[in-house]
Amino acid sequence: MDDQSSGSVRIEKLTASNFYIWKQKIQLLLALRDVDQYVFDDIPENATSDDRRKWIRGDAKAKAVIGLTLSDDYLQHVRGCSSAKETWEAILNVFERHTLLNKLAARRDFYTVSMLPSEKVLVFINRVKQLAARLQSMSVEIDDKEIAMAVLNGLPPRFDNLIVALDALGNEDKVFGLEFVKSRLLQEEQRESMKTASASSPHAPALVNRMPIRRDMKCTNCNRHGHTAGRCWGKDPSAFVSRDDNSTAAFAESDFTCLLSTSTPEKRAANARSWLVDSGCSAHITFDRSLFVTYEQMQSGSVEMGTKARANVAGRGEVEFMLNVNGSPHPCKLSNVLHVPDFGYSLLSVSQMVSKGLQVSFENEKCRVTAGPTVVATASQVGDLYILDVMNETFSAHVVTLQTLHERMAHVNVQGIASMIHNNVVNGINSDNHSPICPACVFGKATRSVIPKQRSSSRAQNCLDLVHSDVCGPLEVQSIGGSRYFITFVDDHSNWVVVYTMRNKSEAFAKYKLYEKLAQTHTGRKVKVLRTDRGGEYLSTEFKSHLDLNGTQHQLTTAYTPEQNGVAERLNRTLIDLVRSMLSHKQVSKRFWAEALATSVYVRNRVTSRALPVNTTPHHIWMNSTPNVGHTGRSAGQREIEGRLMR
Template identity: 65%
Template sequence: GRVPSEERAEERKKWIRGDSKAKALIGLSLSDEHLEHVRDVDTAHEMWEAIVNVFERHTLLNKLAARREFYTVKMLSGEKVLAYINRVKQLAAILKSMSVNIDDKEMAMAVLNGLPARFEALIVALDALGNEEKIFSLDFVKSRLLQEEQRANMKSSSSQTSALVNRAPNNRDINDYKCTNCDSACTAHITYDRSLFATYEPLESASVQMGTKASAKVAGRGDVHLKLNVNGRIEPCKLTDVLHVPDFAFSLLSVSRMTELGLKVGFENGKCMIRRGSTVVATATLVGELYVLDIVSDIGSAHAATLQTWHERFAHVHSQVKLLGNEANKINNTDNDCISEKCSACVYGKATRSVIPKERSSRRAYFCLDLVHSDVCGPLEVQSIGGAKYFITFIDDHSNWSVVYPIHHKSEAFERYKMFAQLAQTHTGRKIKVLRTDRGGEYLSTEFKSFLIANGTQHQMTTAYTPEQNGVAERLNRTLVNLVRSMLAHKKVTKGFWAEALANAVYVRNRVTSRAIPPKMTPYHLWMKSVPNVGHLRVFGSKCWYTLPKHNIQKLDARAKEAMFLGYAENTKAYKLWDGDLHKVIVSRDVTFDESTGGKSGEPMDTNEEEETIDPPTNLRRSTRIRKTPGAWQYCKSIGCRFECCNSIGLLLSTYMQSCW
C-alpha cells in the first residue's frame, strides 16, 4: 500500500519498518544477477511488481513456453508417483497464474501422457473402462498409479528372490566374470566387478533390497563399457548408472531400465532380442533358466592353467591372485583340483614372526614379590653426575611398585639385584618367587644363577630376540625415559642430570594411579599399605634457594644461596639440590622455590657425586668458670667415649656440680 501521511507519525514509522523488512527478505531471496531488476525501486511493493513483470509477464511467448513444458512433462527415472504428480500440479499452477484455464481433466491427461513404458498396461486398462468422466479425474488417476507402483514394488521383491538368491545351473559359462544376466524384475543395472567400470563414483550409505528383505550395500556407481557379440558382429556398448554391489553373485541387466530408454526387449526360441526400432543392438542366450548377455571376453584367448600356475604368474601375490586365478580357471575350463594350498616359495619368501598378543598371557600376581620384572636400559649418550651410563629397573607385578638403580656397567646388575631382594624381603617379609628378565648376559652369570637357586627364586627368561615377552619391564623403561626427557626439556636442564630426573620420575610414578592396578589405588597404597603424601612435590629443575647455616655466615652476608631442585633425599625428610657454583649436591630442608623459572645447572666438573648436608649445629652458651667433672664422666672420658648421650649427661652433671659448689 501507500506510505501513511506525516500526520500519522506512529503508523508511518510502523509502515516504514515493515516495508524495510519486506525489502530485505526479497533482496536476500534474489541472486546477484537478478538484483539489477530491483535496484532503483523504493518500496517492497514496487520490488515485487518489478519481479513479476520480468518473470511472470503474460506474454504470448511465456504462455507458449509454459504450455509446452506442461504438455511434454515426463516422469523421471526412479521418480516416485507422488513426486511426479506434484510436479505436474506446479506446472499447472504457473499456467493458471497466466490466466490459462487448466482443469482437472487436463492435469490427468498430462500425468498419463508423461508416464514411462512400464505403465502402458495400466493406460490400456483405464481405456477399457470407457467412463471418461471418471477416468479423467486426477484423484482417480493418482490412486490407480499408486496402486500400480505398490504392486510393482511387491513383484520386484518376489522376483529378486529368484534372481538373486536361487542357485544358478551348474554351468561354467554362467559364472564367467563377464557374465551378465537379463532380469525383468531388477530396477537398476547391477554388477559385483569393480574392474568393469570406466567411470566410478563412490557411495556412502546406499543399499539395494533383495527378495529376502535383506539389503546389500552399494559401494558406488558409474558407467560400464562392454563388447557385445550381436549375431557375429562385435559392437561396443555403454551402460550408464550401473550400481556396484560387491556382495552380489551375478551381474544383472535391468529390462525395465532398457524399456525406459526406448528399447524393446523380446524373448523367443531361447534367445532374448534387444532392439532399438528394428535394429538388434544386443542379444542374450538362455543358459539353464537364465538369459545371459552375449559378451565378448577380453581374455578368451588365454591358455588353460591351474590356479597354482596363475598364482606363480602373478608373482605369488596371495590375496589378488586367488581372485584372478579363479576367474582364469572359469574362462579356460581348468580343473579346480589342481590348487596348491601351500606354496613352498611363499613360505621361504614371506615367513613372518608370530603375533605377540596385546593382552597379558598370565594373570596378575596375587601378592607382592610373587613376580618381579627386571631389565637393564642403556647405554645412555652421557654419563650422570655420578658416572652412570645404565640403569636397572625392578617392578613388582602385584603392586606395580618400581625401584631403579643407576649403574656404571651391566656387570653391576647382580649386586643391585641382591640389594633390591634384601630390601624387598625386609619390607614385606616375603621372598621373590619369580624373576622375569630377558636373556642379557648380566642375568646369566654363574653367581646370579647360584643366588637365585639358593633363595628358591624361579628365573623366567624371554625367547631370544623377543623383548616383547618382557613387556612390563620394557614398557617401564619407555615410560621413565619419556618422563626424563620431558623434565630435562621443560627447564632446559643439561643431560648430565638424567639420573636425578630418573629418580624423580620413579618417586612420582610410585605415587600416582595406573591402569595396571585397581582403580583409585597407587603402587604406594599396595606396597607401603598407606596413603601417599604429595604435598611436598616440586617441579624438577626449578630455581630455588636454600638457607645457609649461621655458623658459616657473617652478620651482613646473604642468608640463602641459589640452587636447582633435583629431587627428594632417600633417607631424610629433605630436598636434593644442585649448587652450580660449588658443583655439589646439597641436601636441605629449608628451601624456597620459584617453580616458574629454571635453576642454574651448569656443567658438572667431575662425575663423582658429592652430597653436603646443611644442618646448622646447636651452639650452647658456656660459662667461663673451670668445671670439674664427676667420677662417672671421668670414666667415660678416660675410655674415649664419644656418644652424644654421654657428652650431654657429662655436661649436665658438670654444670650441676659447679652450681652446688
C-alpha cells in the first residue's frame, strides 16, 4: 500500500479518488499532533515574539504533515504555499470547487450509484456514504434516509426479495434508517455466503441451485412430498432426483433452463450465426463472445439442457445487431444475454420478451414480435425452427444508428457525421438519420455563460459608497522587502486605487484599517460597502467585528465566481501587465516588482479611463484637482547631460 507514516500513524496518500477519506484521516492526524489550529486560524495580531516563533514552528509542522500525505502530482498544487492554511485551502480548491457542473456531477454519481458484481455490501455502503459526504461538502442537504434510499436503489436484483420484505414492515421511519438497512443487508449477504458455501461442498453438485424441501407439501398429481402439483413433471420418475437414500425426492432446479433438443453438427453449423426464437429457454443465450458490447463475468451459474446436462455460464451483458423488419433496418439491443461457450446456438427467449411487455405470435410460418400495434421483430420458419430476421452480415456490420456512430467517434458533432455520410466523405459506414440528445455531451460540453462586459449596476454616487478589494498572490518572486502578495482597494465612484504589499495574506485586515483611515482623512466620509471575494483573509472574526462596529456592509461574491468582483479582478490584471512590461523593457530583476507596482498605481490614478466621464481622471474626483504629471518627463538638465554623453 502506498502510504505515509507520521510516527506510528499511517494513512494513504491523497489521490484523485480518495479525497474525502483522506480529508477525514488528515484532520484526525492533525488533531492527534495538536497542530490542527494552524490549518484554520491565522497568527494572532497581538502575539508576542515568543508566541510568534511557536506559531511559525507549529505552522511548519502542520504544513509538513499535510505535504507528506500528498502524492507527487498534487505536491505541485501547494508548491508556492507559505503556510498550512494556504496549503489546506489550495487542496480544497482542487477537490471541492462548488461549481454548478461539479454539483450536477456529484448529484448524478450519488443518485445513480450501483453495487458492482463482486462488491461487498459494506464496501458499497461506504462508497455511497463518500458520495453523500461529497454532496454535503457542497452545502447540499443529504440526510440519513436519503443515503439509505440511495443504497437500496443501487442494489442488484438478487436483493429484491429483501427490499420487498423491508417494504412489508410498514415502518418507514425505521426501514429507511441507514444503520437498520445496513444490518439487514449484512445479514442477507451472510445468508447468501452460507448458501454458496453449502452448495459448493463435496456432497453437492457444482453450480446447481436446489429447491428447499417442504415436507408439509404433497403433490396431488404424483402423491410425492416436497412439491405441489404446479411444479410436478407428471408421472415420469426421471424428473426427480434424490438428495440421499433416506430423503424425500425434490425437483432439481438450475439457474436457467433450455429445453432445446440437440442437433446434428451439420445443422448446428448452418444455424451458428442465426438467432433462434425459443419458447423453452428462460434467458437470452449466445455462445459468441464477440457479439457483446458490454460484458460482465459471472463466477457461478448454469443452464440445464433438455437432456438434463448442464452448461456453465461464463458471463452476461448486452448484445446489439440490426433487425430486418419488412425490409427496413431496425437496431436492436438485448439486455442480460448469457454467454454460454458450450452452446452451438444463439437463442432468443420468448418468456423474456413477454416479461418486457411484448407479444409473441406464431402463424403462417412466421413469428411476429409486437409492441401494441407495432411490429418490432419477425422470425421466419426454417425447417422446424424459427430464425430471427436480421440484416445480412455485411449490411449489419456497417448500418448503425447515428447515435451509436456519435458515441464511437469520440462524441464529435452529430451533424458533421451525418454530413460526411451523406456526401460520401468517408467510406465504410451507413447510418439512419435519427439521433436523440446525448446526455454525455450535455454534461461534457457545457460552458458558462459569457461574462458581460457592461456593469450590472450603476456607479456609486459618492466616494467610499462602495469600495472593491482583492488580494493578488503569491507572486513568483519575493520583493526586496520580502512581500509575496499585494492587496488593492478601488473606490467605485472615483476609480482611485490604493495598493499595499504583504508578506502573508493574514495581513489583509491590518492593511484595510490603514486604507480606511487614509480614505476617511482625505474624503471626510466613511466606507459604506466593502465588496470582496470569499477569501479567508476577508472572513476572519476580527474583520467582521470591525466592519460591524463601523457600520460597513460586507458584500461577498458567490463562491468561484470571480466576475462578481470584476472591478478588483480586472485591476489586478492591469497592474500585473504594467509591472511585467516595465521590468521587461528595462531588463530589471523581478525582485523590483513592488516598486514597479507602486509606479503603476501612481500613474493609473492620473490617467483617463473608459470607466470615468470624458477627460476625467481618478485624481480629478478623489483629490478634486487637476493632476500635474510634469515630473514624469525628462528635465532640461537631463537632456543636456544625455546630449554630452552622446557626444
